Amino acid sequence: MHNSVVARLESLAVWRADLDRRLLRFARFLGEQELESEIDSTRIERLRERLANDHVLVAFVAEFSRGKSELINAIFFAGAGRRMLPATPGRTTMCPVELGHDAQRPAQLMLLPIDTRLQGHSLAELRGRESAWRRVELDPGDAGTVAEALAAVTQTRLVTVDQAAALGFWNDEQPQDNPPLGDDGMVEVPAWRHAVINYPHPLLSRGMVVLDTPGLNAIGAEPELTLGLLPTAHAAVFVLAADAGVTRSDLEVWREHLGEGRIERFVVLNKIDTLVDPLLQPMEVESQIERQVEDAARALGMPADRVFPISARDALSGRVSGDDALLRKSRLPELEEALARELIPRQREMLGAAAAAIIGDLRASVAHRIGDRRRQSAEQMLELRGLRGKSGTKLKLMAQRVEAEAAEFERCVTKIAALRAVKSRMLNAVLATLASESLRSEVAAMQAALADKPLNLGAKQAFGTLCSRLRRAVANASQQVEEMRQMLAATFKQLNGEFGFSFTVPEPPALERFDTELRLLESSYARYLTITRAWRLTAPGFKEQFRRMLLSKLRKVFETAAADVEMWSKGATNPIDQQLRERRAAFQHRREAMQRVQLATGELEQRIGEVETQDQHWVDVQRRFEVLAGELIERARSGPAEPERNAA
Numbered sequence: 243m244h245n246s247v248v249a250r251l252e253s254l255a256v257w258r259a260d261l262d263r264r265l266l267r268f269a270r271f272l273g274e275q276e277l278e279s280e281i282d283s284t285r286i287e288r289l290r291e292r293l294a295n296d297h298v299l300v301a302f303v304a305e306f307s308r309g310k311s312e313l314i315n316a317i318f319f320a321g322a323g324r325r326m327l328p329a330t331p332g333r334t335t336m337c338p339v340e341l342g343h344d345a346q347r348p349a350q351l352m353l354l355p356i357d358t359r360l361q362g363h364s365l366a367e368l369r370g371r372e373s374a375w376r377r378v379e380l381d382p383g384d385a386g387t388v389a390e391a392l393a394a395v396t397q398t399r400l401v402t403v404d405q406a407a408a409l410g411f412w413n414d415e416q417p418q419d420n421p422p423l424g425d426d427g428m429v430e431v432p433a434w435r436h437a438v439i440n441y442p443h444p445l446l447s448r449g450m451v452v453l454d455t456p457g458l459n460a461i462g463a464e465p466e467l468t469l470g471l472l473p474t475a476h477a478a479v480f481v482l483a484a485d486a487g488v489t490r491s492d493l494e495v496w497r498e499h500l501g502e503g504r505i506e507r508f509v510v511l512n513k514i515d516t517l518v519d520p521l522l523q524p525m526e527v528e529s530q531i532e533r534q535v536e537d538a539a540r541a542l543g544m545p546a547d548r549v550f551p552i553s554a555r556d557a558l559s560g561r562v563s564g565d566d567a568l569l570r571k572s573r574l575p576e577l578e579e580a581l582a583r584e585l586i587p588r589q590r591e592m593l594g595a596a597a598a599a600i601i602g603d604l605r606a607s608v609a610h611r612i613g614d615r616r617r618q619s620a621e622q623m624l625e626l627r628g629l630r631g632k633s634g635t636k637l638k639l640m641a642q643r644v645e646a647e648a649a650e651f652e653r654c655v656t657k658i659a660a661l662r663a664v665k666s667r668m669l670n671a672v673l674a675t676l677a678s679e680s681l682r683s684e685v686a687a688m689q690a691a692l693a694d695k696p697l698n699l700g701a702k703q704a705f706g707t708l709c710s711r712l713r714r715a716v717a718n719a720s721q722q723v724e725e726m727r728q729m730l731a732a733t734f735k736q737l738n739g740e741f742g743f744s745f746t747v748p749e750p751p752a753l754e755r756f757d758t759e760l761r762l763l764e765s766s767y768a769r770y771l772t773i774t775r776a777w778r779l780t781a782p783g784f785k786e787q788f789r790r791m792l793l794s795k796l797r798k799v800f801e802t803a804a805a806d807v808e809m810w811s812k813g814a815t816n817p818i819d820q821q822l823r824e825r826r827a828a829f830q831h832r833r834e835a836m837q838r839v840q841l842a843t844g845e846l847e848q849r850i851g852e853v854e855t856q857d858q859h860w861v862d863v864q865r866r867f868e869v870l871a872g873e874l875i876e877r878a879r880s881g882p883a884e885p886e887r888n889a890a
């Protein structure tokens with residue numbers, strides 16, 4: 243069963259675990275050789291966290307009844323021998339459903355009641371709050387009861403029109419999207435806002451997360467899905483039905499949710515089994531399918547090889563009954579192969595490139611540290627060799643010179659203190675520019691502008707103003723960082739020249755990346771404000787949710803930028819203490835050497851021998867370190883073994 247996907251994910255998981263092991267070994271080596279620094283350790287920790295938590299999120303998006311849930315059943319749950327996620331004619335899935343597997347937790351279904359929308363908390367906030375969710379234990383060994391539990395995602399509730407409006411399901415100005423009104427004046431709305439399924443499955447356990455969405459066009463479209471969840475997906479599978487063709491509402495869903503952005507898109511033309519016609523030759527059916535694929539590709543502006551004609555129904559029953567011919571006929575394996583081929587390597591590439599860059603930085607900073615130590619040994623050696631055959635008076639003079647040099651060196655302490663003071667003032671200025679308090683007041687200002695004129699042009703304008711102010715803040719921070727860099731470079735140059743240090747300014751973080759992130763956020767939010775369903779934001783709970791969501795997204799951008807700047811600034815001055823310590827130790831060595839030599843001449847040769855041994859030790863450490871770092875980078879870049887080669 244879809245071996246290639248499992249094999250690829252498996253080799254990805256093996257690669258991640260291997261990288262992690264090597265990183266750990268690398269960190270241990272640095273610790274043993276006393277080469278670690280706080281910053282390097284933080285960097286290694288962060289990278290390890292990323293390697294452990296990285297996942298591939300695939301979202302299934304479409305108008306209702308196109309067969310999203312059935313497709314997920316066919317890909318993920320055929321092994322259970324039955325239909326697991328409810329898939330029926332008409333609207334079935336009523337809330338977004340997230341499928342994943344976290345082995346630390348029991349198999350379970352978590353349901354978030356729809357009422358939570360009224361309080362204005364965003365989904366991201368509620369994720370961490372267990373008490374907000376209803377929990378149902380699942381027994382993976384018993385497919386029947388699991389399927390029964392999963393039926394919850396179709397549950398609805400009857401509420402009054404007012405309640406429906408508050409929940410975001412009713413709008414007097416856009417009656418065509420409203421759910422039907424019962425004779426008793428009640429409206430049917432989804433019972434749950436979100437469902438999370440934790441279920442052991444070969445794909446899910448290897449880091450794949452699947453998002454099934456309700457038919458988005460009419461019901462259940464909460465801003466968070468459009469703005470929070472979908473943009474974080476690595477791939478989206480957009481489902482069309484061959485018996486419906488590309489309808490206006492299909493196009494609307496496509497445009498509103500997948501029309502642009504960074505997500506990798508796959509289009510599925512489902513239900514090709516419905517095209518089978520006893521009066522047509524198979525060839526004729528085939529050319530009908532081809533024509534539909536081309537039409538769909540044209541309508542969506544996608545290349546035809548990204549449109550996959552399949553039958554989810556045939557695939558599911560083919561797999562359940564072990565009928566390989568039916569499975570082949572369903573053409574699902576082609577889609578799965580494409581998903582595995584395109585998606586996983588890309589994910590791997592991104593992770594590998596990020597890891598290689600971080601390890602490259604680590605390598606540079608540690609190599610620098612080793613270089614420093616070797617330089618000091620060389621200096622000591624030079625001095626010791628110079629002592630050979632010197633008289634007692636000469637030695638005394640030299641000892642005095644060491645004392646004078648040491649005293650002269652201590653002058654650097656005041657200069658360094660001044661440097662620290664200037665740096666910390668400058669750093670505080672950058673951090674103030676990127677502080678979340680200023681963000682909150684900017685967002686509040688926009689919110690105030692929104693309050694008077696609900697979501698008309700004024701709102702877009704207010705949002706645009708907010709975004710341009712924030713981008714200006716990032717540009718200012720960038721400028722401040724550049725000034726800091728110049729200050730550090732000039733001071734380091736002076737300190738190096740005067741006191742023989744070897745300080746260098748590391749490359750400052752590229753804040754342009756955050757400008758790009760802000761632009762992306764801006765375009766997706768601005769697009770949302772113009773779509774027809776943005777009226778939901780007029781309900782107070784939604785407005786609050788929108789504000790919190792926006793604020794938390796922005797905060798993340800700004801906090802990451804601030805953390806990067808802080809880390810860089812620390813990294814620039816961290817070596818100071820270390821080099822100070824080492825220089826003082828070197829003076830001490832020289833003093834001791836001189837004293838010993840004065841006592842007995844045999845000591846000198848012994849001392850020279852010691853320094854030689856020490857230098858040899860650093861040569862050895864350097865070599866071992868280079869091998870470790872080189873292997874680590876090579877491993878990060880090359881990625882996992884190709885599963886085909888392994889499998890064969």
Ligand SMILES: Nc1nc2c(ncn2[C@@H]2O[C@H](COP(=O)(O)OP(=O)(O)OP(=O)(O)O)[C@@H](O)[C@H]2O)c(=O)[nH]1
Nearest residue numbers: 307308309310311312329330331334335457554555
């Ligand atoms: N003939 C045929 N019917 C299918 C196929 N896939 C799904 N269906 C049927 O289409 C109907 C809708 O399928 P679902 O999987 O519930 O569709 P959905 O896109 O999840 O719909 P919502 O949950 O309402 O958004 C169900 O009756 C399925 O049995 C297929 O390949 N061929």
Ligand SMILES: [Mg+2]
Nearest residue numbers: 310311334335
């Ligand atoms: Mg469904």
